[in-house]
Structures are given as structure tokens and as C-alpha cells.
Amino acid sequence: QVQLVESGGGLVQAGNSLRPSCAASGRTFSNYGMAWFRQAPGKDREFVAAISPYGRSTVYAASAKGRFTISRDNAKNMVFLQMNSLKPEDTAVYCCAATPYRMKSTPSEYDYWGQGTQVTVSS
Numbered sequence: 001q002v003q004l005v006e007s008g009g010g011l012v013q014a015g016n017s018l019r020p021s022c023a024a025s026g027r028t029f030s031n032y033g034m035a036w037f038r039q040a041p042g043k044d045r046e047f048v049a050a051i052s053p054y055g056r057s058t059v060y061a062a063s064a065k066g067r068f069t070i071s072r073d074n075a076k077n078m079v080f081l082q083m084n085s086l087k088p089e090d091t092a093v094y095c096c097a098a099t100p101y102r103m104k105s106t107p108s109e110y111d112y113w114g115q116g117t118q119v120t121v122s123s
Contacts, residue, residue: 002026002098002112009094009117016086020117022079022096029077030054033103035110036070036081038092038119045107048094049081052103059105063089086121094119 008020022034035050049060049070058070069082079096094117097110104110 002032004096004098004112004114006094006096006114006117009119011120011122012086014087014121014123016121017082017084018086018119019080019082020094020119021081022114024077024079024098030074032098032100032112034070034072034079035097035099035104036079036094037097037107038090038094039116040092043092045095046092047105047107050103050105051079053101057103059103061105083119086119088121088123091120093117 003025005023012018030053033053036048037045038048039045047061048064049068051058051070051072055072067085072079096114098112099110
């Protein structure tokens with residue numbers, strides 16, 4: 001089992017930044033690919049970004065590329081999502097997820113999920 005707890009969401013104005021974080025516990029963190037997904041009211045869960053177990057590779061959704069950066073600190077069992085130039089359409093609950101050994105981009109491929117942190121961007 002892997003337990004994931006997100007924090008660092010909040011309410012910001014458009015153009016500003018936030019850096020949600022995700023704390024992991026339970027298994028060897030460096031064995032897991034990690035990702036951030038988001039879900040806005042009335043919409044499906046959407047992939048945002050993923051990072052490989054040792055952080056050597058990352059992948060981003062088109063909506064996140066150039067504005068968001070995913071990173072991880074395996075010594076602290078943490079994964080982060082630096083979000084810059086936020087837009088009102090980025091408003092959603094942001095969840096981190098873990099999957100063994102690889103980096104993937106679809107929700108069904110992830111075994112463990114956090115509860116999420118709310119990000120609200122006002123115009």
C-alpha cells in the first residue's frame with residue numbers, strides 16, 4: 001500500500017502561481033512513477049503531468065506544457081507541481097497518483113490516489 005496526501009492548493013488570481021505537494025508513505029517511493037491529475041466540476045478526470053521513478057523523465061498534457069513543472073524528492077518521499085501563469089480554467093481538484101516502476105498518463109494505470117487539493121483561480 002502507498003498512502004498519498006496532497007497539500008498546497010488554494011485560491012489565487014489569474015497569472016499567479018501555486019505549488020501543490022504530495023507526501024507519500026508506505027512503500028519504497030523510488031519504485032513508483034508519480035503523476036498529477038485534476039478534475040473540475042462536471043468534467044472527467046484529466047491528466048496533467050507525470051514523472052518517472054527517479055525523475056529522469058517527465059511528460060505533460062498540452063494544457064500544462066510550458067506553465068507547469070512536475071518534480072520529486074525521493075529522499076523526502078515528495079512530489080511537487082509548480083504551476084505558473086494560472087488561468088481560471090485550471091480550477092479543479094488536483095490529485096497525485098502512484099504506479100509501480102513506470103510513468104503513465106491514464107488514470108486506470110495508477111494504483112494509488114490521494115484525496116486531492118482544491119485549486120481555484122479567479123479572473
